[in-house]
Amino acid sequence: MSYGNDKPPSSTGSGEVDIANDPASSGFFTNDFKKHEDLKTMLDGNKDNLKLEAMKRIIGMVAKGKDASDLFPAVVKNVVSKNLEVKKLVYVYLTRYAEEQQDLALLSISTFQRALKDPNQLIRASALRVLSSIRVPVIVPIMMLAIKEAVMDMSPYVRKTAAHAIPKLYSLDPEQKDQLIEVIEKLLADKTTLVAGSAIQAFEEVCPERIDLIHKNYRKLCNLLVDVEEWGQVVIINMLTRYCRTQFVNPNQAEACEESDQHFYDESDKEEEEEEEKDDTPVKKVYVMDSDHRLLLRQTKPLLNSRNAAVVMSVAQLYFHCAPKAEVGTVGKALIRLLRSHKEVQYVVLSNIATMTIHRKGMFEPYLKSFYVRSNDPTHVKLLKLEILTSLATETNISTILREFQTYVTSSDKAFAAATIQAIGRCASNIAEITDACLNGLVHLMSNRDEAVVAESVVVIKKLLQMQPSEHKDIIIHMAKMVDNITVPMARASILWLIGEYSERVPKIAPDVLRKMAKGFVSEEDIVKLQILNLAAKMCITNPKQTKLLCQYVLNLAKYDQNYDIRDRSRFLRQLVLPSGEKAGILSKYIKKIFLATKPAPVLESKFKDRDQYQLGTLSHLLNTKAHGYQELPEFPETAPDSSVRNVEVPLPWSDLTRNNKKSKKKSTSSEHFYSDDESSPDDELSKSSDESSEEEDSNEENSSGEYSEVSGDSHAVNNAAESSEDEDDDDEEDEEDDDEDEDEEDDEDEDDSSSSEEESSSEEDSDESVKESRKSKKLKPNIKNKPDPPKKNSDLLLDIDDLCSVDNNSVIAATPSAGQDILTPMLASLDLSTPAPSVKPTVNYTLGPPIVPSKSYDLLNRMTANGLTVKYCFTRTISIFNPKMTSIELTITNDSEKPMTNIKIGTKKAQPGMEIHNFPDINVLAVGATTSVLMAINFNDTTQPAQFELCAGDLKYNVKISAPVGELLQPYTINESEFKLQKSKLTGMTENSVNVELAPNHRTAESLRMCIHQVTNVLQVPSADENVYYFAGKTLATQVLLLITVQANSEEGTAKVTVNCEKLVIGSMMTKDIQHILSKTA
Amino acid sequence: MYISEIFITTTQGDVLIDKQYRFDLTVDAKAIFLNKLRNVGSDHLLPYFVQDNLTYCHIKRNGLYIMVVTSCEISPIFLVEFLTRFFHICKDFCGIVNEDAIRANILLIYEILNEIVEFGYIQLATTDKIKPYIQSDPVLVLANRSPAEEIASRLFGIETRVAPSSASSKPVVRTAAEQENRKNEIFVDVIEKMVAVVNADGLVSRMNVTGNINVKSFLSGNPVIKLALNEDLTLREQSHPKDFGSHVTMEQCSFHQCVRKEDFNDSRCLVVHPPIGEFSAMTYRLASDPPLKPPFRLQVYEREQESSSTDTSLSLQLHSHIPENTEAVNVILRIPVPGTVTGISQQLNGPDQIVEFKTSNKQIVWKIKKFPGSSFLTANIRLISHSGIKTRLKDIDHVVMEFEASGYTCSGVQIRYLRVFDRDQAYVPYRWIRYITVSDSYIFKL
Structure with missing residues (x-):
C-alpha cells in the first residue's frame, strides 16, 4: 500500500500529490493498482463509513483529474446505498464516468427511475439531474419521459432541474428538438421565479429562434425579473434584449416614424388608443413607446443596483441598445460603480464604456475623474482609460484632460506613455482650439530623454502637421535638426517624409538633410531607407539643381540594397525622376502631380469606432472579433409586429383596479350607462369585450384574494368598461391628457408591484372596494344586478381560456342571453354564434357567486x-x-x-x-x-x-x-340545476344528511341565507327556478368529491330544511352541523 | 451561456482541481492555458483570451489562477463575476483559499463545483443556498506566511497584536463539532484605500479615498449588531453647498442590503443583521475637497558632487504624518531612473529597510518593513552611470509608494461602539475592530 493511501484524503492530501508530481511516480504503478483493489474491497463491504471513506478518496482522485474509471463496477453498485453522503458521491462519480462505461451505467438507471417518484422533492430532483447527466444515447427516451413528468411536478425545484436537463438531452440527441420545444413551452408558462431563469436558459440553448414562444410570457417575465436569481436575470435580460429588437420599433427614430400614422397606431395595444384612432384625426405625431417596451425598461432599471456586476452590465447593454437616447444616461452611474471592483471587471466595463462614449459623450462626462489612470492599473486598463478620456474631451474639459495627460507622458510604462502621446494627437485634431497648444507641447516632448516618447511625438506631430501644414515652418525646422539625434526608425522616417512633403517651406534645410541621410544610407533601417528614397525623389523634382546628384547617388546605393523592396523602389523612382529614354517622358510631365499631390490628412479616430457592430457586454465586443456562437443583435424592425400577441396576460390585474377605484368613484354610474346602452359599432364592441374577458380571466387567475375573485373579476370588467369609456371622454375633451394618464398608470403599477407581491391584504381591500362599487352600480341599475352571471369565472375555467368555447352547452350561460345587455354578452355572442338561447327563466334568488364573506x-x-x-x-x-x-x-x-x-x-x-x-x-x-x-x-x-x-x-x-373547518376543504363547482338534481338523486341514503332548522330571525331573508352558507363554506350557488329553494355545489379539494347543499326555506314558519349530499360521510355530516349552527344562531 | 470546464492551477502550473461540465472540449485546455501563461508572463496575461474558438477567462487570487473555459459566446463579465463568487464561496467554506487549503479540501471544493454549476449553467451561487447540499467538512489550514499570501490576508486584518491571527481566516460555515466550542467573535474592519498625487512642495494635487466597513461575524444565532460611527461625519448631497471644517465629509455612501440605516442620519448608527459570510456593510467615498493632509511626504535633494564624475547623489527623506502610536508596514517606494543608470550605492539611517536596484526595469526599490508614525527616514543613494551622461533630478519620474498603515484611517472614520444584541445574553462576544489604510495609488511628483 502506498504512502498516499495511508493518509485519509481529508488530512492534507499532500502526500498523494507529491507522488503524482514526482517523475518517478511511475514506479508506483503497481501499488496504484493495489490501491484500487483496496478501494474495491471497501466498497464491496457493508460498512457505510468504509464506503464513504472509499468514495471520498475516489472523488478526490476524480477532482485531481486522475483516472478512476476502473472502479466503475464497484461504485455503481452503491447507487442504492441508503447513506445520503455515499449516495451523493456515487452520483458525482456517475456523472463523470457514465459515458465511458455505458453498459454498466445502464444498471443504475432503474434506481433513478424509482427515485423520480420519491415523495421528497430533493431526491426527485437529484435523480433527474443524474439521470440526465448520464450521457448514454440509449436512455434518451427514458430521459425524455422523465423530463416531461418533471415539468409537471408540483415542486418548482424539480421543475427547475427539468429545465436544466433539457439542454443536456438536446446536446445528446438534437433530434428531440421538437418534443423539447413543447416542454420548454410549458416551462415558459411557469409562474415561479425559481424556474424562469432556467427555462429561458433552456430556450436559448434549444430554440432561440422561436421568439414567438415568448410573446405570451413576455409581460410575466418582465414582472418576475426582479425576483429571479441573479444568474437567471442575466440570461433573461439578454433574451429580452433580442426580443425587444425584433418586436418594437426603434425609440430613437421618432422622426422616421412620423411619416406614417400607421406606425403610431400599430404600437398601441390599448383599446382606448384604438378608439382614439377613430375619434380624433389630428393626433400629435410623437413617438409613443409601446407599453410593453416601457415595461421592460422600467422593470430592469432597479437591477442597476444589483451587486452582481454581470446583471448591471446586462441592464446597461439593454438600455444602450433598446432605450431612447435620453434614458441611456441612467446606466452611467451604475457602470462607474462597477469600476471600483476587480481589475478583470474593470477591463470589460471600460471597454464597454469606451464604445458608449463614442455615441453618447454626455453620458460619462460627469464622471471624468473616474477615468484618471492610477499607478497600479495594469497596462491594458490604462490604455482603455486613455481611450475614454480622449473620447470625452471637449472644449470645456480639455485643459483638465491635457494636464492629466502630461503626467502620464512621463510614466515609466512605455507603451502607455506612447499611447498618451497619440491620445494628445487625437484631442488636438478633434478640437481645433487646442491644436496649437498641443503641437507646442509635443514639440517640447521631442527634447525628452526618452527615445520612445520622442519617436511617438514625432509621428503624431507629422500627422497633425499634415492636417494644417500652412504654418509651423519652425516646427519642421526643429524636427529637421533632430534627425541627428533620433534613432527610432519610425520617427526618422516620419521626419524625412515631412521634410520631403514640405521641402518648399524649408528650401535651405531640406537639401542638407538629404545630404546627411545619403551619407548614412547604408546603415539605416529599411523603413528609413524608403523614406530617404522618397525624399530624394521629391527634392529632385522641386530642387533639381542642388539635389539631382545626391538623388542619383542614393538611387545607386539603393539599387544594390539587400532588400528587394528598396531595390524595386529605386528602379521605379529612377525611371520616373531621372528618365533615361524617350518613353518615360510622358510620365515625367506629370511627375509633380504624382509625387506632390496633396495627400489627404489622416483621420485620427478611436479604435472603438467600429466596435458598436457587436452587442455590448459580449465577448465578441471585448475582443472585437466575432466569437464562436455570437448572435448578431437584430436591427429594430421598420414597423412593429403585431403587439396584441402579448395580450393574453395583463401584467397586474389590480393595478387597473386601483386606478379604476380612483376614477370610477365619480363616474362609475354614468359610465356604466355609457357602456351598457352602447352605441358604438359592433366591431369595436367585440374587440373591447374580448379584451376584457381575457383580462378578467387573468385577474381571476392571479387574484389571490380568493373569496372575492369572482366579484372582483366582475367589477373589474365593469370598471374596466368604465375606464375605457371614461378615457374616451377624456380623449374627446383634451388630447394632451392622454400622455399624462399613461404615466399615471405606470406609477400605479409600480406601486402595486410591490404591494401585490407581498401584501395581499391591500389587494383584498382593493377588490373589496371595487365590490362595493359594483354593488353600488347594481343598485342603480337593477336589471343588471339580477342578471345571472356566466360561470366562466369558475375555477375549472379559470385556467384555460379555450374553455370559453365550450361553455355554451352550460345552461347557466344560456340564462344570460335573455339579459341582453350584460357586459359579457357580446363576447359570448361572438363565441357561440349559432347556439340559440335556451329559454330559461331569469331566476330570482340567484346572485353573483360566493362573495363578500368577511374572512375569518x-x-x-x-x-x-x-x-x-x-x-x-x-x-x-x-x-x-x-x-x-x-x-x-x-x-x-x-x-x-x-x-x-x-x-x-x-x-x-x-x-x-x-x-x-x-x-x-x-x-x-x-x-x-x-x-x-x-x-x-x-x-x-x-x-x-x-x-x-x-x-x-x-x-x-x-x-x-x-x-x-370542513367548509374550507371545498372549492366552488359549476353545475346547472338539472345536473344538480341528477347528481343529488345519485347521492341518497347514507350519503344524504338532512336536518330541519329553526331559522334565527335575522337569517330569514334570501340574502342572509346565502351569506350564511358562504360564510360556512366555499361553494357556488346554482341558479334555480324555484323561489324558496337554494342550491349550492362544491367539490372537495383533494379528492374532487362532489358536495351538494340544498336549503328549502319556509319563510312563513321561519324554518328551513338543509340537505347535504356528499359521498364522504364525515364531511357531509359535519357540513350539515355547521350550516345548522350558523342558521340558527342569532347574530 | 454555459461554461465547459473550470480548473484551479498554481502559478507554477500545477493543476489543483479540474471539473469538466460538458465534456465538449477536444483540446487540453489546461495545457493551452499554462502554455500561454509561460509565453506571455503572468503580468501581461489579459484576463480573457480566445484560442481555437475557446474562450479562456481567469482571475488570479492568492497565487492561484482560477480559470474557466467555454466554447460559446458569453458575457465576459459574467464569467469573472462567477469566478469571483466561486472564490468567495470557497473562502466561506475553507476560511482561506490558497494552495494548501485547496489541496486539503479538494473533495469539498469539488462538491461545491458540482453544486453551483449544472451542465455548465450556473444555478446556485451563494454560500447559504449551497450549504445544505455540501456533505464534507472543511479542513482547516493555517495561513502560512509566504509573502504573497501575507499581503492578501493582511488586507483583512493585520495579525499584529490586534487579534489572534488565525481567527479571520477561519471558515464562516461551521461544522457541527465546531458549533459548541467556537468563540463568539465579530470582526469589523475599516479599510480605506487611498489614491493620491503629492506635489514636490508637499501639496496634494489629487486625492481620492474610498472606504469600506467589512464585517465578518462568527456570533452564534446571527444576532443583530449595531455599529456607531463618529458623529462628526457629514454626508454630502449632490446639491448641498460645500462646507468647510475639519470633519469628515462623505460622498456616495452605499450600504449592504442587510443594513438598516434609519438612524444613520441622526446618530450615525447602523443596524446590521449579518448574513452568513463576510460582507462589506458600507462603502463610501470621501469628498475630495478640501484635500486631506497627505499621510506621507517625500523630499528629494540632489547633492552637489565634489568631483566632476557623472554619478549623481540623491538624498531622499520620507516623512510620516500619521499619529505616533500607529505605524505603516510594508512600505515600498519605487523610484524609476533613466536607462543610463547602471548601478547604485546606498546609505540608510535605520534598521529594517533595504534599497535595491532592479536593472531589468531600471527602478530603485526602497523597502521599509516598519515605519512608525510621526518620524522620518533618510536614504542617500548614489546613481552610478557609465554612459557619461549625468542624471538630473528632473529625469526621474514620479515615485510610487505603497504602504499599509494600521490603526489609522486617513479620513478619521471611527467606530464609536459596536453592540451585539444577543437575545439570550448567553455569551460575551469578542469584538475586534481594526483600522487600516492602504495605498491604492500614491504618487510623489518630484
Missing part, C-alpha cells in the same frame, strides 16, 4: 406565548398557486416585540400521511411593529385533522397546528 381569521400564535410574534391565519379560498389540491392559507405575521425578528420560516413539518404543507417564502427580517402577509398552502387530504408544523423565528421554534 384565526390565531396561530399570540404575542404572549411567542415572544412578541403574532401570527394569524385565514383561508383565502383561492386555488392555491402551489397545487390545486391545497388549501391556500394566508398568514399575517406581526412583530410586536422590541427587536426585529429574523429568518421567520417553517421548520420541521409533522404532517399526517397524505397531507402536504407548502412553505411560505422565508422572511429574512421583520422590523419592530411591522406586519407582513405570506401565503402558504396545505393539502389537508379532505380531513379536518390538524396539520402540525414548526414555525421558526430566528432560533426559536413554536409548534403550531392549523386545522381547516
